[in-house]
Amino acid sequence: MIVSDTVRTDLLGYNGGPVKTPNLDRLAARSMVFDRYYASSFPTVPARYDYLTGKPAFAGVGWGALPREDVSIASSLSEAGYTTLGVVDTPFYQVNGYSYDRGFNYFYDMKSQLLGTPQYSSYTAPGKTKRQVGGKLPQWPITGKVQPDPRTGEMDCPAPLTMVQAAECLEQIYEDKFFALVDTWDPHEPWDPPDFYTRRYLPDYAGERVHPPYGDYRKAGMTTRDVQVARALYCGELELVDRWIGHLLNQLTYLGIEDKTAIIFVSDHGFLLGEHGLMGKMVRRAPGEATWMRSPLYEEIVKVPLIVHVPGAAPGRNSKLACALDIAPTILDLAGLSRGSQMHGNSLLPAVLGKPFEGRSHVMTAMPLANPGDKVEVVDDLMRTVVEWQPVTITSSDWSLLYSVPGEPVELYDLRVDPKQATNVAEKHPDVIASLLEGYAKDLLRSGAGKKFCEPRLKSYLETNPGFLDGVK
Structure with a gap:
């Protein structure tokens, strides 16, 4: 299982995107590609909980430690x-006692993201003054870690270090029956690929660095050039990741196990690179402020790549709905093990093997549930105050609904004719909204969300279903 954080599925080469991803393209060509795969719990740590347990983190665990009672x-x-x-180089598996390494016989927590890359120096573009977009780039607040040496070339970047380490580890275990999880945080920001990658997407790139402001990029002072640079940096970083995923996949060939090793490639969520006027995956009041504002989770964020390769299975593409909760039962199914009774997901293996597969009626994507005034750890392991209601996204085969509580903005998009979510048609389709909210209510109830979270979100639904929350604390 290969995880690459913050991957925009629409930018990948095998989906017709502009990023050069030859290794993922080759993997996709011999695998089942799930075109309607969505995040469930959002973002980084909640998504890993979903992957490893088959249960939704948004209802209680949130961004935090793997509870001892949960089975990975x-x-x-x-x-x-x-x-x-x-x-892994995603820096949240072991920090603060999170224990996401539980159950692994061998676990390498790489330090390459930790996160002591020197602050970007300001740059001088031809004819321009020195500036650095987005303010001071962060040193991520991971505690108790020694800063790594400064990078001197591509091989010092996190993805190469992680993929090379994983390839070396396979030499030790490839004769066993094994499960390997390889997780790189790139192309998560800070975006700092070697310049030669970036110039493939912006030929006149002059060494600029852009840090996403997490909000309205125009209000943050970003120019058209800044957005171009941000996209080029992201694309360059994603191509770098693909190159080194190729190194890991090649190792399977050299070890002679390519024809008997199942491969899953997945990401946790995407990222807005100027779409909908936003840069980032959430919205904060101002750069540096410890607050979260209304953060709509559009398709560019919630729809992510999933490739599942099983030797001997015919390649293809599947358009049925699937989500992160389906990963754990799929892996157990591949291993011939029964899924745990606590799992909310469904195995995707029937779809991979060309057997009947219905998929989901809808998918709910949500950050850890919080009401305005609550403090939550989301995005970078820092406590932030939720200032406004956070909408969830409920996706069906045809529709995308962004909804928080009655009285707050509602967005409904017909994905059949408006995949870019440009036209809000909520006022025209109250029946569609009601149907999607019924699925949302059932998801909240099954997830174990408490009354504190259910009552304000389901107020309208409860008026016609007054006993729905009986027994919920």
Whole structure:
């Protein structure tokens, strides 16, 4: 299982996007590509909880430690005799006692993201004054870590270091039956690929650095050039990741196990690079302020790539709805193990093998549930205050609904004719909204969300279903 953080599925080469991703393209060509795969819990840490447990983090666990009572697929596979390996540079598996390494026989928590890359120096573009877009670039607040050496070239970047380490580890375990999780945080910001990658997407790139302001990029002072630079940096970083995923995939060939190794490639969420007037994946009041404002989760964020390769299975593309909760039961199914009774997901293996597969009626994507005034850890392990109601996104085969509570803005998009979500048609389709909210209500109830979160969000629904929350604390 290969995870690359913050991947925009529409930018990948095999989806017709502009980023050069030859290795993922080749993998997709011999695999089942899930074209309607969506994030469930959002963002980084909640998504990993979903992957490893098959349960939604948004209802209670949120951005926090893996609860001791939860069973990770790593534990299940280890107990079943699999050699389990984790190689990660996403910097939240072990920090603050999060324990997402639980159950792995071997676990490498790489320090390449930690996050002591020197502050970007300001630059001087031809004919312009020195400036650095987005303010001072952050040193991510991971505690108790030694800063790595400054990067001197591509091989010092996180993705190469992680993929090379994973390839070396496979030499030790490839004769076993094994499960390997390889997780790189790139192309998550800060975007700092070697310049030669960036120039493939912006030929006149002059060394600029852009940090996303997490909000309205125009209000943040970003120019058209700044947006171009941001997109080019992101694309360059994504191409770098693809190159080194190729190194890991090639190792399977050299070890002679390519024809008997299943491969999953997935991401946790996407990113807005100027679409809808926004730059980032959430909206904060102002750069540096510890507050979250209304943060709509559009398609560019919630729709993410999923490739599943099973040797001998016919390649293809599947348009049925799937989500992050389906990863854990799929892996257990591949291993011949029964899914846990606590799992909310469904195995995708039937779809991969060309068997009947219905998919989901809808997918709910949400950040950890919080009401205005609540403080939550989201995005970078810092506590922030939620100032406005956060909309969830409920996606069906045809529709995308962004909804928080009655009285707050409602956005409904017909994805059949408006995949870019340009025209809000909420006023024209109250029946569609009502149907999607019924699924939303059932999701909240099944997830174990408490009355504090359910009552304000389901106020209208409860008026016609007054006993719906009976027994909910």
